[in-house]
Structure formats: C-alpha cells, structure tokens
Amino acid sequence: MSELRQDRTTGAWVIVAPERGRRPRQRSAAAPAPDRAPEPEPPCPFCPGNEHLLPGIVEEVSAADPPGWCVRVVPNKYPALRPELAPQPLHAPFHTALEGYGVHEVVIESPRHRADLDSLSDPEISAVVGAYHRRSLMLMRKPGIEAVLLFRNNGRSAGASLRHPHAQLVALPLVPPRLRAMTDWARQRHRESGRCVTCEELDIERADGRRLVEESAHFLLLVPFAATVPFEMWLAPKRHQAGFAEAEAEELADLGVLLRRALARLKAALGDPPYNFVIESPGKGEEGAADQHWRLRIAPDTVIPGGFELGAGIPINPSKPEDDAAALRAAG
Amino acid sequence: MSELRQDRTTGAWVIVAPERGRRPRQRSAAAPAPDRAPEPEPPCPFCPGNEHLLPGIVEEVSAADPPGWCVRVVPNKYPALRPELAPQPLHAPFHTALEGYGVHEVVIESPRHRADLDSLSDPEISAVVGAYHRRSLMLMRKPGIEAVLLFRNNGRSAGASLRHPHAQLVALPLVPPRLRAMTDWARQRHRESGRCVTCEELDIERADGRRLVEESAHFLLLVPFAATVPFEMWLAPKRHQAGFAEAEAEELADLGVLLRRALARLKAALGDPPYNFVIESPGKGEEGAADQHWRLRIAPDTVIPGGFELGAGIPINPSKPEDDAAALRAAG
Numbered sequence: 109m110s111e112l113r114q115d116r117t118t119g120a121w122v123i124v125a126p127e128r129g130r131r132p133r134q135r136s137a138a139a140p141a142p143d144r145a146p147e148p149e150p151p152c153p154f155c156p157g158n159e160h161l162l163p164g165i166v167e168e169v170s171a172a173d174p175p176g177w178c179v180r181v182v183p184n185k186y187p188a189l190r191p192e193l194a195p196q197p198l199h200a201p202f203h204t205a206l207e208g209y210g211v212h213e214v215v216i217e218s219p220r221h222r223a224d225l226d227s228l229s230d231p232e233i234s235a236v237v238g239a240y241h242r243r244s245l246m247l248m249r250k251p252g253i254e255a256v257l258l259f260r261n262n263g264r265s266a267g268a269s270l271r272h273p274h275a276q277l278v279a280l281p282l283v284p285p286r287l288r289a290m291t292d293w294a295r296q297r298h299r300e301s302g303r304c305v306t307c308e309e310l311d312i313e314r315a316d317g318r319r320l321v322e323e324s325a326h327f328l329l330l331v332p333f334a335a336t337v338p339f340e341m342w343l344a345p346k347r348h349q350a351g352f353a354e355a356e357a358e359e360l361a362d363l364g365v366l367l368r369r370a371l372a373r374l375k376a377a378l379g380d381p382p383y384n385f386v387i388e389s390p391g392k393g394e395e396g397a398a399d400q401h402w403r404l405r406i407a408p409d410t411v412i413p414g415g416f417e418l419g420a421g422i423p424i425n426p427s428k429p430e431d432d433a434a435a436l437r438a439a440g
Numbered sequence: 441m442s443e444l445r446q447d448r449t450t451g452a453w454v455i456v457a458p459e460r461g462r463r464p465r466q467r468s469a470a471a472p473a474p475d476r477a478p479e480p481e482p483p484c485p486f487c488p489g490n491e492h493l494l495p496g497i498v499e500e501v502s503a504a505d506p507p508g509w510c511v512r513v514v515p516n517k518y519p520a521l522r523p524e525l526a527p528q529p530l531h532a533p534f535h536t537a538l539e540g541y542g543v544h545e546v547v548i549e550s551p552r553h554r555a556d557l558d559s560l561s562d563p564e565i566s567a568v569v570g571a572y573h574r575r576s577l578m579l580m581r582k583p584g585i586e587a588v589l590l591f592r593n594n595g596r597s598a599g600a601s602l603r604h605p606h607a608q609l610v611a612l613p614l615v616p617p618r619l620r621a622m623t624d625w626a627r628q629r630h631r632e633s634g635r636c637v638t639c640e641e642l643d644i645e646r647a648d649g650r651r652l653v654e655e656s657a658h659f660l661l662l663v664p665f666a667a668t669v670p671f672e673m674w675l676a677p678k679r680h681q682a683g684f685a686e687a688e689a690e691e692l693a694d695l696g697v698l699l700r701r702a703l704a705r706l707k708a709a710l711g712d713p714p715y716n717f718v719i720e721s722p723g724k725g726e727e728g729a730a731d732q733h734w735r736l737r738i739a740p741d742t743v744i745p746g747g748f749e750l751g752a753g754i755p756i757n758p759s760k761p762e763d764d765a766a767a768l769r770a771a772g
Contacts, residue, residue, distance in 0.1 A: 112754075113665060113666040114666055115664060115665065115666035116629070116637060116640075116641055116665070116666075117622075117625075117626065117637050117638050117641050117664075117733075118621070118622045118625055118626075119621070119622075119625040120666065120668070121666070121754050122666045122667065122668050122754060122755050122756075122757050123754055123755070123756045123757065124666075124667075124757050124759075124760060124761070125756055125757070125758055126758060126759065126760050126763075127758075128756060128758040188748070188756050199665075202644045202648070203644075203665050203666075205666075257747075257748060257751045257752050259746065259747025259748055259750070259751050260747055261746040261747050264744075265744065266744075266746060266747075267744045267745060267746025267747065268746070276747070276748070278748055278752075280752070280754075284751075284752035284753055284754050285752075285753050285754070286751065286752055286753030286754075287751075287752065287753075289450070289451070289753075290449075290450045293449075293450055293451040294449065294450075297448070305448060305449050306449050308448075309448055309449050312534045312535075316534070332447060332449075333445060333447065333448070333531075333535050334445040334446055334447035334448075334452065334453070334454045334456075334535075334537075335454065335456075336452075336454050384746055384747035384750050385747060386747045386748075386750055386751030387751075388751060401449075405750075405751075407750055412596075412597065412598075412599045413599060414591065414593040414598060414599025414600070414716055415589075415591025415592055415593050415598075415599070415608070415716035415717060415718045416520070416589060416591055416608070416610055416718075418591070418716050418718055418737075418739060419589045419591050419616075419618065419619075419718030419719075419720060419737075420589050420610075420612070420616035420617075420618055420619065421616055421617050421618030421619075421621075422453050422454060422455055422612075422616050422617070422618075423454050423455070424454075424455045424457055424460060424520050425454050425455065425456050425457070426457055426458060426459075426460035427456075427458065428456060428458050429456070431458075
C-alpha cells in the first residue's frame, strides 16, 4: 500500500510506495547503475503480442496498419498511487499522511519497440499528444483528484525502466508543492502588473530573440532565461491558456509537430541524451484563470545533481542558456 | 562568470556557472555516464605532493604523522560562485539576476586518497567536523553572505567528481528557497503550538521508536517519517539549537562519532551506496531562534528520479522508513 506522507518539520510531501521497489531497472543500492553492465532485455510488456504482461488496457487509438493500434493507454503495473485506496488520513495524531489514492497510467506511444518520438509521422504524433490531452482531462475529472501530471522519462539515467516509447500520467489527491508554488507566484505577479507573467515573458523572449529556438503557428520553443539544466526547453502556447486541458485540436496538432522538432534538435545537438519532459499545468479549479499559463518543459539529463542541489533547491547549470539556444537553432 | 538567475514565471533561482562545465567526470551529454566505460584516474589534486594542482590552501589542521596535516580546506577549482564578483543586479529591467558572488570551498577530509569517512579515528573525524563548523562560521560572517551550505557527495552517481574524501561549502548571497521554506514552515508551526517543531518531532520519534536508529549523548540518529529516499537518515541535536554554528565542542565531537557510525551502518546495510549529505541550517539572522533547529541529512542515492519528481517536487520513496530503520539498527 502506498502513502502520501508529510514531513512535519518542513511541510514537504513524499510518496512512500514499497511496490515500486519491484520495478525493473531501479538503480540497485548494492551496485549503482553507472557501474553495472547492461542487463538482457526481458520480454517487453508494451510490444504487440505481450498483452498478457499488461495489467489491462484503458483505451487505444486504432490504426489501419497491423497491429491495429498506434497509441495505447494502460494502467501502470507498479503504481505510485492507486485508485482503490481512499484519500483518508493515516498516522494521526502525530503525523500527517494520506492513503496513496490516485491514478497512475502509461501512454504507449507506438507499437514499435524502438520508435523514437521524433521518428513518428504527423498523424502518429498527433494521436500521441491527443492521448496526453484526453487522459489529462479524464483523470482531472475523477473524484478526489486535484492535479494531473503528464511526464516522459527517456533513457535509463532519466528514470525510464523500459525502452519502448511511453509517457506516464499521475493523478494526485493534492496539488503538488511545486505546482502550488508556481500557481501562487503567477497569481502574485498578476496582482502586481495586471498581466499573465508567462504571456509577458513570451513577449520579452520573442523581442529579445537570444533564447528563442523556433516559433510555430501556436507555440514558442525557447530555452528559458533561468534554465535549470543545459539545453532545457519550454514549449509554451502563444494564446493565453491556463491549463493544458484548454488547448484546442489545432493547437494540439501543432504542439505534436513542434515537440517532435524540439526532440530532433536535441538529438542533433547532443546525440540522443536522456531527458525528462513534463507538462506543467495548474491544479483543479484554475481552468480559465487569467493568471496561469501552462507549458511543456523538456529537461535533458546530462548533469549529475549533488548535495548542493539537495540542500539548497537551487540547480547549478554549467551551460549558458543563450549558448544552448544558439546550438539548438543551428541543429534545426 | 557565474550568475544567479531568477525565473520570472516561477520565482525559482538557478546558478548559471559555465566554468563548472570543465569539471572532470560531469555526465557527458553525448554519452551518458551509466553506459560509459570507467576512465583512468588523473593525478589527484587532493593527495599530498600534488599541491601545485590546487588553486590555494585556505587552512589546514596539522597532524604529527606525515604529511603533517589531517584536514585541509582549499578553494574549489571549479566554483559555482566567486568571491571576486559583486552581488549586483544583471539583465534589468526584464529579468532578475545577480552576479555569482559567493564562496565555494572544499574540505579535504584526509591525506589518504582511499580513506572513507567511516574509517577515520576519533581525533581525525573530530578534526573533520571541527573544520565543517569553523568554515561554516567563517563564511557566514563574510559581507553579503546570507546562508552557508555544507554538503558531501560520495560516489560518482551522487555527483562526486573526485574519489579523495572531501566535503564542500557554498556561501550564498541569498537564502536558498528550500531553506527559506523550511524556516518559514518552522516559524508558522511555532506560532501555532509555541514549540520548536523539530524538538517536538524528536520527542515523538523517541517515544515511538520505530524510526529511531541510535541515540548518542547529544544527538538522535533516525530515519525521518517522510524520508525522501530509501535509508535517508537525520542526525539532529537533542538540545534545542537553531543553527549548526551553535553546536559546542563536546557536541561536535559526539556528532563526528555518530556520523561515522551512521555511515558505517549504511555501508553494512546497503554495501557502500553513493550518497549525499547536507547540513540544513537556517540563514543569517536566525542564530538563537526558538523556532529553528538544524540537522545533518544523509540521502543515499539509490533511486533514479524522473519526470514525476521534476514536475511535482514530490519524491517517490520505494522503501518504508520503518523497514529501513530496522535494517539500519540491525546493521550496527
């Protein structure tokens, strides 16, 4: 059973999920991953024909070609949170904790084991982004859910336990502290200036140009001014929209193509680095808010954080955002 | 030149330090560390006889045996922040940034290249902890410094670029957001209950016992209720004291011995895992505060974080704190 526990001395939350310890490819305590020989690949549960290894199928997007689907959504076999648990208090009165209520799903992005997101066709990537959007909406509507996080881990050192292309969604019974802090910050800035701080930032970046990588019909692709890691990129909608749920069909199709181009640039510039991406969208109740503005954030995993980052919560980026943006523009 | 940049859309800070890109052993973008063959060791700048590779020596603790010192403090050759820079604003009016003013030092904990902290004698570990304490105090007194972070990275996947035993200190021109949030949280809890929340927590943990690992004359060693990673441990002073600077000589000697025992337990339980530790102590002006309480936090690096942690700021711990504490007690 998993639990959401709060540290009473700091207010920080953690998910304690002992079942996750049985995942393949977790960094072993006894022999850390970086020094370990590659393991043989077990049969891939995401490949067509291995459906018996899946805990179920939530939905799929059908395709004309075999195996008859291009995108599949399945429950995570090692969920961090579980829908059958109740969001009820535990460990009272001394400590604050909740049973690990929530939903953890996987979006299988292609039937092809070695497909990369940047190799998908326009209709394929559109189906992928459409599934991200649809499942985000569906999960946000579930009772007791306050926020949905969509993310993708690519490469073992970025936390991926399976190579087969996939993203994940976690629906949470609380707004995670990082999203909450972002929401509060943007609200405060809006109170001061009367403008959405992200709309303002996109205007500044478009005018400045040094950190801009590419502009599509509906999105800007840029390296943020305070990038936390080398080659961090944001895809942000040019039209003001608070949450990812508000993106419309035409914008989603545009997002898919720009995301594919962003990942292709990353590969051309850095040679297929491990990376995470995450859609940063505010929690429930912020739909249509004038002061919130979602983004998709790509964070290549090329720097090893240490005790400084752990203690300070300030990343050290050994690369200049302006230089990274120039390299990404040239890699187009 | 390094910069402290603030993200105007989130309020988060980052240190942009291009010089750090020239460090040895950074995870390479083109070929991520986990799949790379081990490199040959270059001459170690921390070993006796290689002083020409050091940028200088700040202080040393002398010893009767050759090479005549047991602990040395030196400037970091690849500093995240630099004392010769001014904490002046950059990039105005659109963005908020400061020149990367600060100090970045290294505590070389032994002249022996392969010594582990848990193999040091009582006087040796006492000299190490004494140097941590003395340098923390000295750096906090420098003009323009608001907080000092002492941390240790052990093992390549925990961010260590050199094997020779060492810790680091970074003195910052601002209180890092994580420390600021902890300070504010503890202040608010103190307002509500009239007690130091950490003193209260230590009472609860001592009475409960399930997460307690060991108690010394002056410290508790425990696995925190909301441990963020498997086998996380805190060493917290039993006597109320706001900052690490307030620890007295007898307490420091006790801390050294308990720290050595904690690391030995970790090694016995997990087989020498990579880890970080950090002293979490409030910023300038909190000396003697009734509502603050420092700790030393040890975080083994056995779990690979992914996009969920990046986006949510909520760690997923695949291990139960109570089970980890039992294993650590048994490993004594």
